[in-house]
Amino acid sequence: MNFIxxxxxxxxxxxxxxxxARRVYEPGFVQARRERFFETLQRxxxxxxxxxxxxxxxxx
Amino acid sequence: xxxxxxxMSGIRAADPELMALGLTLPGVVERSRVVASMPSLSLLTxxxxxxxxxxxxxxxxxxxxxxxxLPGGFDVVAISTFTAQVADAYRVADHYRAQGAxxxxxxxxxxxxxxxxxxxxxxxxVGEGELTWADFIRDAAAGRAAARYAPPAGTYFDLxxxxxxxxxxxxxxxxxxxxxxxxxxxxxxxxxxxxxxxxTPGYAVKPVENVIAEIxxxxxxxxxxxxxxxxxxxxxxxxHYKRLLRALADEGVRWFTEADVxxxxxxxxxxxxRESGCRQVLIGLESPTPAGTGGIExxxxxxxxxxPDYAAAVRAIQGRGIxxxxxxxxxxxxxxxxxxDAIHDFIDRTDLFEAQLTVLTPFPGTPLYDRLxxxxxxLEPAPGTxxxxxx
Numbered sequence: 183m184n185f186i187x188x189x190x191x192x193x194x195x196x197x198x199x200x201x202x203a204r205r206v207y208e209p210g211f212v213q214a215r216r217e218r219f220f221e222t223l224q225r226x227x228x229x230x231x232x233x234x235x236x237x238x239x240x241x242x
Numbered sequence: 243x244x245x246x247x248x249x250m251s252g253i254r255a256a257d258p259e260l261m262a263l264g265l266t267l268p269g270v271v272e273r274s275r276v277v278a279s280m281p282s283l284s285l286l287t288x289x290x291x292x293x294x295x296x297x298x299x300x301x302x303x304x305x306x307x308x309x310x311x312l313p314g315g316f317d318v319v320a321i322s323t324f325t326a327q328v329a330d331a332y333r334v335a336d337h338y339r340a341q342g343a344x345x346x347x348x349x350x351x352x353x354x355x356x357x358x359x360x361x362x363x364x365x366x367x368v369g370e371g372e373l374t375w376a377d378f379i380r381d382a383a384a385g386r387a388a389a390r391y392a393p394p395a396g397t398y399f400d401l402x403x404x405x406x407x408x409x410x411x412x413x414x415x416x417x418x419x420x421x422x423x424x425x426x427x428x429x430x431x432x433x434x435x436x437x438x439x440x441x442t443p444g445y446a447v448k449p450v451e452n453v454i455a456e457i458x459x460x461x462x463x464x465x466x467x468x469x470x471x472x473x474x475x476x477x478x479x480x481x482h483y484k485r486l487l488r489a490l491a492d493e494g495v496r497w498f499t500e501a502d503v504x505x506x507x508x509x510x511x512x513x514x515x516r517e518s519g520c521r522q523v524l525i526g527l528e529s530p531t532p533a534g535t536g537g538i539e540x541x542x543x544x545x546x547x548x549x550p551d552y553a554a555a556v557r558a559i560q561g562r563g564i565x566x567x568x569x570x571x572x573x574x575x576x577x578x579x580x581x582x583d584a585i586h587d588f589i590d591r592t593d594l595f596e597a598q599l600t601v602l603t604p605f606p607g608t609p610l611y612d613r614l615x616x617x618x619x620x621l622e623p624a625p626g627t628x629x630x631x632x633x
Contacts, residue, residue, distance in 0.1 A: 185604050186619040189578040198582040199572050199601060205586050206597050218593045219560060228563045 243383055246316035246338075247289060247411070249282035249302045250323040250331045282322045283421045283472050284349065286407035288375045296379065300411040306330040312337060318344045318382050321363070325351045325436070325605055335362040344382050350440050354607030355624060356390060368392035370399040370441050401426060401448040406459050414464045419498070421472040422456045424448050424486065428475040430502065431540040432526070433613065434571070436605035437474040445478050450486045457493055468521075471499035478502075480511060487514035500524045503548050506555035516562040522596070523559060524567040527552055530588035533576035540609060556592040565595035573602035 187195050205211065223229075281302070289298050299316075303309045312334065319338040323331035328351050335345045339362070348367035352359040356366045365387050367374055374391035381387045401423075409420065426438045427445040460467050476499040477483045490497070491514070501523045505511055515523070528545055529535050530552060535545040548555075556566050570585050589597050604611040606624040614620050 183573075183601055184621050185573070185602065185614050186621065187573045187602075188575040188619075190573070194579055195573045195601065198579060199599065202572070202582045202585060203599055206589060206599065211590075215589070215593045216595060219565070219595055222561065222593065223563055226561060228561070 243317040244297045244315060246313060246319045247285040247300045248319055248321045248334060249285055250327045279418050280421050281412055281417060283407055283423060284371060285320060285322045286409060288371055289408035289411055290405035291372060291375050292379055298411060316343045321347045322349050332362040344387050346378060350436055366390050372399045373397060398442045401446050404448060406456050409460055409463055419468045419470045420460045421470050422453060423472040424453050425473045425476060429478045430544050432538050433540055433609040436608050440607050447479055447482050450489050453486060454489050457495060469495050469497040473499055476501050477505050484514055487518040490518035495519045496521050498522045503552060503555045506558040512562045515564055520564050522565045522567055526569045528571045529574055529577055529581060530584045531577060531581060534574045534581055536576045553592050556594055567596040567598060568594045569598040571600050571602050
């Protein structure tokens with residue numbers, strides 16, 4: 183971090199980043215979002231292609 | 243001449259304590275690997291513009307600390323890097339200069355701070371490298387490479403003239419994704435943006451047939467390759483991109499790109515994205531709040547104007563089976579500590595497939611950097627910049 187934030191302290195920004203990253207990338211939260219995404223597609227009749235996940239390089 | 247092309251474009255953790263505290267989480271590591279595992283399109287493009295009498299070798303340095311012995315025996319070494327790895331790039335430049343090689347550096351960081359780079363490189367290329375590379379190679383071969391090459395003011399590269407990058411120089415099976423540039427520039431002017439708008443003020447597209455030819459070349463070398471468009475904002479010219487998407491649909495590729503939220507306004511475009519094999523679009527949402535998005539985009543306040551549409555846009559795009567990688571910037575002037583919960587809530591209620599969290603970073607050469615410098619809010623100004631002297 184190379185600047186002084188306007189509406190929070192540098193320490194609050196740093197801690198906020200760490201706490202938010204832990205929450206956003208928590209495996210259960212990631213998995214739940216992805217499951218809901220696929221459920222929505224299924225409900226709307228949108229086909230789930232192999233390789234839909236961008237980095238599934240092995241998918242055909 | 244024997245020319246070494248050295249790519250250094252990995253992500254660096256500037257704060258080891260942050261890494262130790264938790265930023266080794268799978269989502270962060272995953273995206274870091276993707277970015278770090280892509281080859282340098284700029285060097286491969288310059289390779290294609292190099293006369294055939296010269297010998298070329300492409301080498302990547304992911305992490306200088308574990309790079310081992312660097313390849314040697316080069317007459318010319320061309321180094322491409324970003325700000326995140328520029329300190330290591332300068333060490334590599336020093337290493338090759340000590341060996342007597344001509345070291346040439348270019349790219350976004352070097353373009354904005356050419357004097358800094360000149361302390362390490364024999365030659366600095368400012369601006370779009372395609373415009374001056376042939377001059378540099380000619381001069382270097384004649385033993386009279388200049389200290390600096392820059393195109394005449396107001397001259398920009400025509401993407402219709404872009405050669406097919408020399409993908410054949412790569413050990414191509416080690417790459418998860420391969421890159422193709424379909425456009426350069428962006429119609430917006432976000433104050434923090436340190437991408438290709440620093441090289442070209444306009445928005446230029448590569449002809450459809452050129453893009454298809456590049457993709458076919460990649461797939462000759464690596465069948466089934468996943469393609470990442472190395473664009474800052476695809477689809478700004480809708481008619482052109484709809485033609486490209488129709489052509490792509492016949493190619494059977496899987497691909498990724500970066501765009502802005504306005505693509506959700508165009509159902510035909512979304513359908514074409516789906517049919518053409520698009521798997522993911524990365525969108526800079528920046529903040530889920532009206533205050534946070536205010537004043538970021540300097541031309542017409544685009545981000546704040548479109549912020550109320552963010553959730554519907556994510557749903558419209560993802561509803562086509564195309565995942566969204568939503569990017570958020572922490573520390574924006576309009577946001578206070580409530581933004582952390584607001585981001586989490588947005589991601590949760592939109593089922594955002596992937597999220598990217600970034601701390602606001604004032605890169606030299608950006609309006610953000612100049613503004614924060616003038617306000618005395620830059621902690622460590624880049625060499626050659628001060629509160630009285632903007633880059």
